[in-house]
Amino acid sequence: MPEEATKSSLNLKALRSQLAASRRVFAFGLLALILASLLSIVAATGVGRLHFSWRTVIKAIGEGLGLLQSDTVERTPLLVVFDIRLSRVCLSFLVGSVLGVAGSVFQGILRNPLADPFTIGVASGAAFGAALALAFGIGGTSYLGLGTIPLLALLGALGALFLVLMLGRVQGRVRRDTLVLAGIVVATFLSALIALIKALDEEAVSAIVFWVMGSFQGRGWIHVGFSLPYMLLGLYLVLRQSRELDILTLGEVQARQLGVDVEKVRSRLLIGGSLLTAAAVSVAGVIGFVGLVIPHLVRMCLGATHQRLMIFSALLGGLALLWSDVAARTLLPGGEELPVGVVTALVGGPFFCLLLKRRKGGVILD
Amino acid sequence: MIRVESLSARYGDTIVLQDLNFHIVQGELIGLLGPNGSGKTTLLHCLSRVVPLHAGKIVISGRDLAGYSARELARVEASVPQRLEISFPFKCIEVVLMGRYPYQRDFGTNSEDDLSKAMEAMGLTDTVDLAQRRINEVSGGETQRVIIARALAQEAAIMLLDEATANLDVAHKIQMFDLFSRMNQRGGTFICALHDLNLAALYCQRLIFLKEGQICIDGPTLETFTAENLSNIYQTEVKVIEHPDTGAPQAMFVPSKGSGQRAAGSGQVFTTKDTKMH
Secondary structure (H helix, E strand, O other): OHHHHHHHHHHHHHHHHHHHHHHHHHHHHHHHHHHHHHHHHHHHHHOOOOOOOHHHHHHHHHHHOOOOOOOOOOHHHHHHHHHHHHHHHHHHHHHHHHHHHHHHHHHHHOOOOOOOOOOOOHHHHHHHHHHHHHHOOOOOOEEOOEEHHHHHHHHHHHHHHHHHHHHOEEOOEEOHHHHHHHHHHHHHHHHHHHHHHHHHOHHHHHHHHHHHHOOOOOOOHHHHHHHHHHHHHHHHHHHHOHHHHHHHOOOHHHHHHOOOOHHHHHHHHHHHHHHHHHHHHHHHOOOOOHHHHHHHHHHHHHOOOHHHHHHHHHHHHHHHHHHHHHHHHHOOHHHOOOOHHHHHHHHHHHHHHHHHHHOOOOOOOO | OEEEEEEEEEEOOEEEEEEEEEEEOOOOEEEEEOOOOOOHHHHHHHHOOOOOOOEEEEEEOOEEHHHOOHHHHHHHEEEEOOOOOOOOOOEHHHHHHHHHHHHOOOOOOOOHHHHHHHHHHHHHOOOHHHOOOEHHHOOHHHHHHHHHHHHHHOOOOEEEEEOOOOOOOHHHHHHHHHHHHHHHHOOOEEEEEOOOHHHHHHHOOEEEEEEOOEEEEEEEHHHHOOHHHHHHHHOOOEEEEEOOOOOOEEEEEOOOOOOOOEOOOOOOEOOOOOOOOO
């Protein structure tokens, strides 16, 4: 017996040091990613058709943020670097972050590593709202200095979520399988409506198609300001329940037996995840693959604990979308832009196949 | 400690449990037996409030089950399911630490105390070496011991075990039940749904037999574990003998005429296989 006691206390000590080591690795990785994000934001701001020296770029950012006194740089670089590029870079980083987080939330709630933020139809709702705005020409009227498109997209996304939650409720309980089914039904129906709008209004077709593929063209600080509150609220809701999300992946029965108030927690997570998705879609359109691939990749490297998963998915998702958008606006010669959703799909698709192949029978397909 | 009064449960229109009444005092180790579909799992799920009651009530420590908050209930009752269905690569230590959730608050993190309790539970279930391995990469029996550790980490007075040891090899089965038995002697209350009749007879002081959603026999093991009762309930011929060491009753199954292997030198047909039946 005393032998056993020493053995287990030795083990305990060993485990503590292992855990401390993994915390150090985590902290180091976090620091590295934050640094990479900051550097990327500055670097991406310097890339574009008009070329400025790095000194000018940094000065313009400093002046725009109010860190340097005004008139440090000329009007043009200030306008291009700070107002046009930096706002767009920040928005793409934010959208990538929330899509990464929302992806990890939906994969956890639906207990399916192949789910993404659009699985339960939120994206179709947003697309429907945007299509309405584009087709009926109310895209021109403005609200808070911002077109009606983001607003209607947000309303569409929230409406779709509400519908899916209502349809997915069986005997007062939201069930995982009915939720997915309800999502598919709502998404299919809304897609049909979008097709109808396209058929009725041929002028709007290209605008709708471009919007649905996702793009940051012409987005600015106002869009950051519009979506940020929803993003912050969504992040608060899901980060607060990260531990419950861990437990929910064991299934509803065990979650209850471990003391999780399943109904309450799951609604908060669904609402939080959908807010994040809706906020992203409303300003950027439907951008695929970030919410699917990024949480996946992070989970393979770091394990399944959702707190870490969400934080790393946010940073990595932001980085991925930021550079995808740089590619989208610089890849084509002559100043043409690609929808950023095309870039993420072109890069994300093959990358995801690679992940699937490498971990056959392991984490992904299990 | 647990009082069940005219409890009924249904899935849709199907009656699964009908008018159950029983009382369990603290420190009992009870075997819940019965054929497939007799309602054992449903009863455990009613007790852990996973399945809503259709009628009747359950009172635990003088308080109606419905009055407990989710976390409060998980501090009183811990459940071990038949198996874990998980598609995410948690480390085993993280799974055991989930048992500490009822003691944590929102945004909660694992305290030193949580960690040492989780480690202690892993020590008792022989899973310390698995701590840093991923749960989806260890064997079924190892996973099962990790979930038992998780339930121990909950530090609950009542343990509800649903075929908790069915996936374990014989040595670990005995090791786990030895552990439950020791915890029981220190005052822990156990309700174990089991298919392994002999394991039940070896360890449980009282047996509750369910059949078609009703309690058909409830009483001390020595009085209820008889050839007649078992043959009736399981609709198969059973003989009961005495365990050579402990004297506990043990069931011997009799194959139907013409089947089964014939032991050398004996004219009688009986099997000497382990009575594991899943």
